[in-house]
Amino acid sequence: MSQATERATMPKGTHAVLEHRTVFNANQNLLSVVKPGNHVLDVGCGSGGITAGIALLVGSTGGVTGIDTSEHLIELAKENHQSVNNIHFERADISQYVPEKRFDVVSAARVLQWVANPGEILIQMIALSEPGGYVSILDYNHKKIQWSPGIPASMQRFYKAFLQWREDAGMDNETADHLAAMFEEAGLKNIMVADYSEITNSTDKDFATHINIWAIVAATRGKQLVSDGYISEEEREDAEKDYQLWAATTAQSMAMYLLAVSGQK
Template identity: 50%
Template sequence: MNDSLSKDRAAMPSGTNAVLDKRSLAASNANLLTVLSPGQTVLDAGCGSGAITHGIAGITGPTGTVIGIDRSEALIQQAADTYSNIKNLHFVAGDILDYNPPYLFDVITTARTLQWVANPQDLIRKMKTLLKPNGLLCVLDYDHTAITWQPQPPASMQFFYEQFLKWRSDAGMDNQIAIHTGDIMKEYGLEICYNADHSEYHQQPETGFLQHVNIWAVVAETRGKQMVADGYVSEAQRIQAASEYKHWCDTEAQSMRLVLRGIHGRNN
């Protein structure tokens, strides 16, 4: 698989950090709530702007240590600046495959991150080496092939979404990583102790519905520009998909489900 190509396509385009900043531990990574406790050492791999990571630090408390690592220097700088007052929280810019900390972790979490790599096996193998005995690797990620909308969005967005999946898979990214993570964990000797549905389901008339369902207009306006540059859609198709989808969100959309699973592996 082309790891270099996947890294290029996974790079966060301008504007997408706004999506990351709105996330929280309770709302966006609830699978961790039953495994975190005071005093733990925790690594958040692919921490982005640190919105979830700082929630983890709140649970581990001053006797714990929480590290967030991400390849994006800009996001790490944002995280470090935003949470500089939290003494047990630290951020590292770099690739986890090159990360060699002086201690092992009770919990390693990676959420919505394996979907963006061409080598999830390498990352899972590496993260296992950073776990304490009996430590937990907690993965939260998508099955992008199982998304459902009610009613169906405009044909322009359906085409855009099909091309989005192709753009990803051609770079070696697994559009069904949520389905395959458990098998990869077991391949490297981790015992699956949790595998549950954490799908993101939003429907009218809940508060914030339009913000959630509009995510694909944001994708068209941000990553869509990468897809245009790579030849997967034209600029006209990108603009049409974003415009018609926004109108559909405002006038017709009733629900959307993004299939998301939480899988935890224990380092026995």
């Protein structure tokens, strides 16, 4: 197991970040790519919220397969969406995945940021798509996140350590801004780039849910940073506590820079 693969493994509890995500609020780029009757592969499907939305888009004449390396997330996905007839979940690694047939659309949302070989993963996604089919990737540039007003010093230290922890494992903290060039190099055509940055303001009804994502990261991923020696447990606790207080009393907005890039085989 590579260091990136080991660090990307989602600790139990991290899936709370995924629970509010759907294709309609967190993967809207697929609305212009996926058509009724399509067969779609959702790479890194997590607990299946976005995958279930894709199943609605393709309708009864299409189908969607969700794969993830996490056994507990796949089990959650199966449990959460067992009533959906045109959906299939299985534990699989995209690098070694051999389906019975290729797909009209191969999608990965917020996945390539967690691998050390994004170019190789893109090539595999292309190989699993039909001629004329689409590959669509949605991902962040973590270096362009903006908080207003500024976050507490303890969370600043945590976030800096988080980015270094990722970088040291070979992960690209600026994935979003490198996707278009990767698509061109891989030979995809009709490349489309769209900004889907996640912006939340204190006037939004779901502001608390969105702004607290970094408290969840500190509570879950933070344990990994402590274990790997990037921060102390005291620093992790301070970051989580101080950020929660900031989010509840001071925070006005957060913008997470997110791009969607799609291309045709």
